[in-house]
Amino acid sequence: MWVFDEDLTDVRIDKLIVDPSTTILASLVRGGGQATRLTRATHKEIKTLPAYESPEQQYTSLKVPEAAVSGQTIDITVTGTNSGTVIGGETVNVYIDGRQVGTT
Numbered sequence: 001m002w003v004f005d006e007d008l009t010d011v012r013i014d015k016l017i018v019d020p021s022t023t024i025l026a027s028l029v030r031g032g033g034q035a036t037r038l039t040r041a042t043h044k045e046i047k048t049l050p051a052y053e054s055p056e057q058q059y060t061s062l063k064v065p066e067a068a069v070s071g072q073t074i075d076i077t078v079t080g081t082n083s084g085t086v087i088g089g090e091t092v093n094v095y096i097d098g099r100q101v102g103t104t
Contacts, residue, residue, distance in 0.1 A: 016052040016085055017041055025054050027089040055088020057081070 018024070018038070026034045041049070059080040068074045082088045094102040 012087075014086060015045070015049050017046060017049050018052045022052055023054070024052065025086070025088070027055060027087055050085055053083070053085040055082050055084035055086055057088055057090055058083065 024036060026036075028034060057080050059078055061077075061079040063075075063077040063079075065074050076094070078092070092104045093100050094104075
């Protein structure tokens with residue numbers, strides 16, 4: 001499994017098929033970046049390379065403690081999958097009693 005934010009000096013190269021209707025999503029972590037180079041695909045590449053699929057996060061579980069002590073840290077865990085062919089990311093807002101208390 002490749003964890004993209006443990007070492008921001010890592011480089012990942014993906015070759016994917018796109019067409020004029022494709023919109024490429026650039027999901028960046030703080031201090032990260034993305035470069036895109038478009039070239040005409042060969043007939044062989046069209047047959048063998050996967051098509052670009054935008055990242056789509058699906059969340060499968062949420063773990064929240066039953067109670068929180070005032071002034072103490074709590075851990076919230078969200079587990080999910082990304083069905084796309086590239087790295088994805090989303091902003092997560094945290095609400096308590098309908099009031100937003102944080103964003104990651």
